[in-house]
Amino acid sequence: MTAAEPSRLPAEAEADRAPAPSLRVEAEALLAAAIAAVSGGVVGLIIGLLGVGVRLWGDASLASWAAAGAGLAAAVSSALGYWRARTTDGQEWRRRIASWRYVVSTASVVIAHGALAMIGTVALFAVLSRAFINVELTAFWTTVLAATATGLSGWLSYLSASRMTTQRLTTLLVTFIGIGTLAAMITTSDPMWWTYHFSQLGTFGDMSSFLFNGTLIAGGLLVTTFTLYVSHDLAALGEGPRGIRVVGTALAIMGVMLACVGIFPVNVNMLLHNLSASGMALMFLLLLVGGPWIVRRMPRAYFLASWAFLAGLLVSIALFATGYFGLTAFEIIVFALIFGWLAVFIRFMVVADQPEPRS
Incomplete structure (x- = not known):
């Protein structure tokens, strides 16, 4: 960088790598969004006319129908958006990857968007049901609410998948893992699950277990x-082939192992789970x-942050070993450290070509 060339801000560097918004x-x-809203509205109208989903919450409520519609709209929209984005500037490299890897990447993006849309819709209807207790919806409102849920899901998912970058994928990953896990905690049939271990959430064979194990499997794909x-x-940063290969292999193994944690709950095969x-x-x-x-091209600040994460891991191990907190707390801390480090790694990788600040 010459003296006459102004230094770029990190946000500008990210904008250079991200697909630019386009008409x-x-x-x-x-x-x-329009197609999803019309489709959802038609289903909502039918539900209202038949009187099978006139309540906001509970068995046979509009919440379940709207969540299913929102998930489907998000899945289809994200698949189309992710596929169409291959032709945008800066994303041409995705057309050169192996077909099976592209299928896996598309599936993970679709599952994450669909699941987030479903969970978000369920949460929205749960809040609405507390605000409008015992309300019975007319066909007009079932139509409006269903159309809104599906339309918003389709719109947001298409935009998200169309502008996927490493940093945005990290945000999607962390958000998906966090919300999916919290949803499993809230819906579990055993309120005392935390007295055992974190993986206890995946052992009940109910919806909470499906959410927990499914989140881990889809998170592994992501x-x-x-x-x-x-x-x-x-x-693109100029890292050597060895560093790229080691990081890529290690992250791929982490993804496979994370998926296997969900595939093999402790009550199915404890050895493989562990x-x-x-x-x-x-x-x-x-x-x-x-x-x-x-990764020799990463800035010094990143390595300092990595040592801080390592120190946090060692401290948590020591506190667990001395009985200061239990296994559940230890697992949650390690889980948070891993995904927190991933987010920090990506943030620094995005700005690694910027000059380090003077002390």
Whole structure:
């Protein structure tokens, strides 16, 4: 960078890498929203006329119908948006990846958007049911509410998938894992699950277990998609082939191990469950401790942050070993450290080509 060239802000650097907003994307997002809203409105009208979903919450309520419609709208819209985005500037590299990897990445993006739309819709109707207690909806309101839920889901999901970058994928991953896990905690049939361990949430065979295990499996798929973007960005940063290969492989293993934690709950196969969790933790340690030798292009501030995460991990291990807190708290802390580190890693990778601030 020459003296005459102004230094770019991190936000500007991110904008250079992200697909720029375009008239085509905005128009297609509105079209997706319109189609989803009309489809949802028709279903809502039928539900209202038949009188099968006139309550906001409970069995056979509008909430379940709207959540299903919102999830479907988000899934279809995100799939179309993600596929269409391959032709935008800066995203051409996605057309060169193997077909199976593109299918996996698309599936993970679709599942995450669909699940978030469903959970968000359920949460919205839960709040509305507390505000309008015992209200019975007419056909007009079932139509309006269903159309709104599906239309918003289709619109937001199309925009999100159309502008996917490494940083936005990280946000999607962390949000999806966090909301899915919280939803499992809230809906669990055993309010004392936390007295056992975190993985207890996946052992009940009910909706909460489906949410918990499904979140881990879909989250694992998202992490494998994440490796495609990270490898591409590290190459653009000028990182060596060895560093790119090690980081990509470690993150891919973390994704597979995270999915296996959900595939093998402790009540199905405790050995495979524990091996999967341990494998994910080992890859995390590898990237934390080996960072200075693996990713040499990352700034010094990132390595300081990594050592802070390592210190937090060691302190939590010591506190758990001394009985200061239980296994559930320890698992939640480690979980938060792993995904917190991922977010920090991506933030620093985006601005790694910027000059470090003077002390």
